[in-house]
Amino acid sequence: MTVTGDGRNTATSPLAASAGLTDDDLLAMYRTVLLSRAIDERMWVLNRAGKAPFVISGQGHEGAQVGLAWPLRRGYDWIAPFYRSITTCLAFGMTARDLMLAQFAKASDVSSGGRQMPGHYGSMERHIVSVSSPVATQILHAVGIALASRIKGEDAVSVAIMGEGSSNQGDVHEGLNFAAIHRLPFILVIENNGYAISVPAEKELSVKDVASRASGYGVPGVIVDGTDVLACYRAGRDAVERARSGGGPTLIEAKVTRLTAHSSDDQQTKYRSEDDLAQGRAHDPLPIFREQLRDAGVLTDELEASMADEIRSIVEDATTFAEGEPDAEPSTALDHVYGDATGAEPAPPWHPSAGARSEGPAA
Amino acid sequence: MTVTGDGRNTATSPLAASAGLTDDDLLAMYRTVLLSRAIDERMWVLNRAGKAPFVISGQGHEGAQVGLAWPLRRGYDWIAPFYRSITTCLAFGMTARDLMLAQFAKASDVSSGGRQMPGHYGSMERHIVSVSSPVATQILHAVGIALASRIKGEDAVSVAIMGEGSSNQGDVHEGLNFAAIHRLPFILVIENNGYAISVPAEKELSVKDVASRASGYGVPGVIVDGTDVLACYRAGRDAVERARSGGGPTLIEAKVTRLTAHSSDDQQTKYRSEDDLAQGRAHDPLPIFREQLRDAGVLTDELEASMADEIRSIVEDATTFAEGEPDAEPSTALDHVYGDATGAEPAPPWHPSAGARSEGPAA
Amino acid sequence: MTTRTLIEAIRDGLSEEMRRDPTVVVMGEDVGKKGGVFLATDGLWAEFGDNRVIDTPLTESMIVGTSIGAALNGLRPVAEIQFADFIHPAFNQIVSEAARLRYRTQGGFAVPMVIRAPYGGGVHGALYHSQSVEAFFTHVPGLKVVVPSTPYDAKGLLRSSIRDDDPVLFFEHKRMYRSVRGDVPDGEYTVPLGRAAIRRQGRQVTLVAYGLMVAFGLEAAEQVAGEGIDVEVVDLRSLRPLDRETLLGSVRKTGKCLVAYEDNRFGGYGAEIAAIVAEEAFDFLDGPVSRIAGPDVPAMPYNHVLEDWFMLSPAKIADAIRRLAAY
Amino acid sequence: MTTRTLIEAIRDGLSEEMRRDPTVVVMGEDVGKKGGVFLATDGLWAEFGDNRVIDTPLTESMIVGTSIGAALNGLRPVAEIQFADFIHPAFNQIVSEAARLRYRTQGGFAVPMVIRAPYGGGVHGALYHSQSVEAFFTHVPGLKVVVPSTPYDAKGLLRSSIRDDDPVLFFEHKRMYRSVRGDVPDGEYTVPLGRAAIRRQGRQVTLVAYGLMVAFGLEAAEQVAGEGIDVEVVDLRSLRPLDRETLLGSVRKTGKCLVAYEDNRFGGYGAEIAAIVAEEAFDFLDGPVSRIAGPDVPAMPYNHVLEDWFMLSPAKIADAIRRLAAY
Numbered sequence A, B: 001m002t003v004t005g006d007g008r009n010t011a012t013s014p015l016a017a018s019a020g021l022t023d024d025d026l027l028a029m030y031r032t033v034l035l036s037r038a039i040d041e042r043m044w045v046l047n048r049a050g051k052a053p054f055v056i057s058g059q060g061h062e063g064a065q066v067g068l069a070w071p072l073r074r075g076y077d078w079i080a081p082f083y084r085s086i087t088t089c090l091a092f093g094m095t096a097r098d099l100m101l102a103q104f105a106k107a108s109d110v111s112s113g114g115r116q117m118p119g120h121y122g123s124m125e126r127h128i129v130s131v132s133s134p135v136a137t138q139i140l141h142a143v144g145i146a147l148a149s150r151i152k153g154e155d156a157v158s159v160a161i162m163g164e165g166s167s168n169q170g171d172v173h174e175g176l177n178f179a180a181i182h183r184l185p186f187i188l189v190i191e192n193n194g195y196a197i198s199v200p201a202e203k204e205l206s207v208k209d210v211a212s213r214a215s216g217y218g219v220p221g222v223i224v225d226g227t228d229v230l231a232c233y234r235a236g237r238d239a240v241e242r243a244r245s246g247g248g249p250t251l252i253e254a255k256v257t258r259l260t261a262h263s264s265d266d267q268q269t270k271y272r273s274e275d276d277l278a279q280g281r282a283h284d285p286l287p288i289f290r291e292q293l294r295d296a297g298v299l300t301d302e303l304e305a306s307m308a309d310e311i312r313s314i315v316e317d318a319t320t321f322a323e324g325e326p327d328a329e330p331s332t333a334l335d336h337v338y339g340d341a342t343g344a345e346p347a348p349p350w351h352p353s354a355g356a357r358s359e360g361p362a363a
Numbered sequence C, D: 001m002t003t004r005t006l007i008e009a010i011r012d013g014l015s016e017e018m019r020r021d022p023t024v025v026v027m028g029e030d031v032g033k034k035g036g037v038f039l040a041t042d043g044l045w046a047e048f049g050d051n052r053v054i055d056t057p058l059t060e061s062m063i064v065g066t067s068i069g070a071a072l073n074g075l076r077p078v079a080e081i082q083f084a085d086f087i088h089p090a091f092n093q094i095v096s097e098a099a100r101l102r103y104r105t106q107g108g109f110a111v112p113m114v115i116r117a118p119y120g121g122g123v124h125g126a127l128y129h130s131q132s133v134e135a136f137f138t139h140v141p142g143l144k145v146v147v148p149s150t151p152y153d154a155k156g157l158l159r160s161s162i163r164d165d166d167p168v169l170f171f172e173h174k175r176m177y178r179s180v181r182g183d184v185p186d187g188e189y190t191v192p193l194g195r196a197a198i199r200r201q202g203r204q205v206t207l208v209a210y211g212l213m214v215a216f217g218l219e220a221a222e223q224v225a226g227e228g229i230d231v232e233v234v235d236l237r238s239l240r241p242l243d244r245e246t247l248l249g250s251v252r253k254t255g256k257c258l259v260a261y262e263d264n265r266f267g268g269y270g271a272e273i274a275a276i277v278a279e280e281a282f283d284f285l286d287g288p289v290s291r292i293a294g295p296d297v298p299a300m301p302y303n304h305v306l307e308d309w310f311m312l313s314p315a316k317i318a319d320a321i322r323r324l325a326a327y
């Protein structure tokens, strides 16, 4: 079973029909959420076991991510995600092994060869713009990608994704303004989890809804409940259609919850009350989506069991595989500063390949 | 006669009463506009005569500037203006001599001692934040000033002023967000003249009205006609009252026209049609304000004649005075890098005071 | 005297200055309830409240720009940039505004503010949580740049920075936060900006360093001492203003100078030190002014093997000392 | 061969590359109808239209950030920053993103783009229309930095920069735009990045320069030639990558090195050149590696007396040559 929505001919429950999808689509989406959660939880286990110094994850964001990513054409449209975009990246074609290789920062990590922190996914082939740590920069990359699509006469859609805290950065203003002026095929997705690390939304965002900023750029602003996967799907689909057909950008705000600490370096109990945390857990998209699919008769006990088995083995495989992969050789550390070697400065004296050219005094 | 609105007891026409002002206030405002225009025109004359290599001016913006600055408490409230704020600065206490000294870049120029380009006014004493060239940075200074007023328990209001093109800079987003979160006593004034140098508003701004961005920060957005001085005054007064009483920021957009080229380095006929230029001239605030005051019986032939005389002599005096002032001594060029001299690096070998400490090889 | 870690000394310095001077305020991301991601401001919010310890939105240009404004209006803001790597969005405000307000107004405006930022690598921080950014700012007249290497200095220099009437960038090596301990006097003291410290006397080679490289340099000096190489270690502490006298005095004595810095080599701060020494101590040199620095790649990789490859170490510095001493 | 000013050569280079390669697009403030505030892009909008010559909003971070995105999606953007002084709002996008995308993805992503910016003083531009900003970028691995000093080079280097697969900062001295003329071949040619040019052969002193300082340096060399001082003038052209061979070869021959740069001295680009020469040509030096540079004040004042004081000149450079030659 592959994580796809490319329309195999199957049953269509009223629930699926309501979104113009098949039951298989719904199951594939659900499976993506499950897989994402399982990988994510495993990362924390590895962290506690001392095998991975850093974790940053998307728990609580999965429903919005899967719904919003689903309408995109994989490898054709573009996404510029952020460090919580684990479900988005899975939905856009990354594999469990890809993610685990990033988690272990191995040489074969497709995102960065172990150079970036975990969670900083990227793949040119898949049209996933490499995540960097300074927040919000990616909005401009996505807008530039959309501009290039327009200039080249292609109809690819470009999506930037970030948190509500990040949406206050200046680049967001500049990017929305430019995308709106040129009605570019661009979508900005804000995953609003109410916190920027410890700072609650009231102190980082002057309005309740980021979406209410859209009108200031002359673009539609849409709010969706991140636990309502199909609502997210529909919002994403409408925005993609608008963008692809020349209708310009959309800002979509998904209200989500952050189920974990900000990262493995954070202790959220210091700044969040038990009440607040409990409220967050009540908005976990996974059980909500599960119940919805069960109620609709799309998800059965049997399917659940087989999915659980499958996912367990995928995560197991990915972990074992990634852990067993080699670290990068120090001799490669100088590679890829420039496209051609002529741009490079001399290697430091301790570099495996150094010596030919001395870095020390020409004694 | 001083440029003030501090309420000497005089006649109150219905027009003045409609704004809660006296006739003397209206005349003082008109006189400020006249003086500003006269200084501004003289600057261009000096430029064409080869006496001033650079001019940037506020012609067409004067009505909005005088109306919006009038409700502020001079030397108590703060303004962070821009390079077209000549009328604003006059209304906030700068003199014709001050402006001409900046135009000639003389040592006694209060704004910068001739260090900055003309038009970059500033005075700590008068609470006019020094204008710098990179646009929009001043919004954050004004917001920080408002924050400090709040923390210190003072009720001073802080106003940032810029063009519509500059309002697209990231700093504006970040500043409005922060000011709105803390409901700071802050006002953002946008003087929208429809161009950022040669780029027309449709290509630099994704919405027709900058004011429509205000709601995205949860603050009131107000549009005023920059040729309607009293409407500007009322908008400014309401915003000042709101800010001073804890009601938070306001964004005011004044629709103005740029009567001159962007600066003395620009040729606007290359990118503006004769039609567009004619439309601009039809929105010159000076004759419109003049007619309004004449219609209201506030401005008489006699008053006009005496004002014209007075202003001619002020401009004459300022020009002669400033032109006669000395340039700065090169020996002062190293001053004021730091508050204490210990921070400074050695002087270059050609500096008048150098030599004690050689900069060349210790031969 | 009390023993303090580097970060405790910083926290003490902050809270004592805030008690002393009501115009000192702290602003930054997560500096409030959370006490900062490294806990440098832990406890300040509880003591000084919302008005003086301000959790800001995630917007660095705003943090610096409003601090400038607040400084113009009578406060002494201490802004925290969560990681030095994230100071770049504020570059324009720092370089175009904070550094220039005094000069462009002939002294009419002053910007007394401090920007604190944790910098440096060796903490599995990868490209964007490991950078040394001092060279971007030491180049800028109007700014002061300080890098402490001991708890004593951290507190004393922070005090001086807060009291200084000009903008000071205060960079704290995050690998030293908890690993470095030292004695700190109980009473009030300051360490003046613009004075280097000789951490180890020596006759043969001058090693110039700051921040974590001072600690590594002292270890390296010990390593080579057994081989008969006598190293003098100069801790610059204040990168701008620079203490030329101490620097040049040491090199004129030893005749050999090695500059160690963690940042990538090309155009790093150590280039200026090397250039000054090469020009002003030429007659005293009996070996080339040498540099040992980070490799010229765009910041530090995450994987520990690659990170180790990138980072300087006492051993790498010792090697460079040996090469220079043998010259 | 045709005689061209520096800015004409740049305009020719741009339009010829745009004709040759449909993926080349130009973006920036006022680059369209107005043709740029210096007219570097004059005529391009008329020839190539809205789709390839884009008048942007007044937002530098956006100009650079969207150029990065466009480069990822198959274009070769040539972004214009109206004045180098206004590049600072884009600092984060340049340093954190453009410079690092390739490295952080192990070569998976490339950013072929050029950022053109007029720099330099002596044009009554005051603090914010006169800056030299190259040192901020030459320090950053992943970036290339080019400064032409002749119309021939301007066109040939611009062509190479546009065809390069990495981000190139291309700084044009605005005082040279119309004052410098030179022969430019009619056919297609390129000047490779990373190669310096010896503009004048000499035996006694090597003068290292770039941009306007090359012209000033050549004048200075003529001035002192009459006094019997024989100066070799090295025009670096490409500041990163740096042509070490030509640089060191010249200094090893002359034994004396003077670096001239217009930017303020402390931490400027010339510091790196001095440091390299001091370390790698030590045995050949018979005088201190010297620098002549702008004063350490926050950029150039406007008033002409103060501006003259700030700017280097052939006379000031000649003085420095004399001091070094007499050593």
Ligand SMILES: Cc1ncc(C[n+]2csc(CCOP(=O)(O)OP(=O)(O)O)c2C)c(N)n1
Binding pocket: A084, A133, A134, A135, A162, A163, A164, A165, A166, A167, A193, A194, A195, A196, A197, A258, A262, C029, C058, C060, C082, C086, C089
């Ligand atoms: C420019 C910049 N400043 C600071 C940080 C440190 N930082 C990382 S994530 C984060 C909070 C982000 O909050 P939000 O955008 O709401 O996303 P969330 O983590 O809540 O999903 C901060 C402050 C950063 N990565 N980049």
Ligand SMILES: Cc1ncc(C[n+]2csc(CCOP(=O)(O)OP(=O)(O)O)c2C)c(N)n1
Binding pocket: B084, B133, B134, B135, B162, B163, B164, B165, B166, B167, B193, B194, B195, B196, B197, B258, B262, D029, D058, D060, D082, D086, D089
């Ligand atoms: C950061 C920055 N980029 C570019 C410039 C060059 N520049 C000066 S004024 C201007 C246009 C400003 O337009 P607007 O804000 O609408 O004000 P106006 O001049 O129309 O009053 C530009 C591009 C600058 N000063 N600062």
Ligand SMILES: [Mg+2]
Binding pocket: A163, A164, A165, A191, A192, A193, A194, A195, A196, A197
């Ligand atoms: Mg959040």
Ligand SMILES: [Mg+2]
Binding pocket: B163, B164, B165, B191, B192, B193, B194, B195, B196, B197
């Ligand atoms: Mg305008």
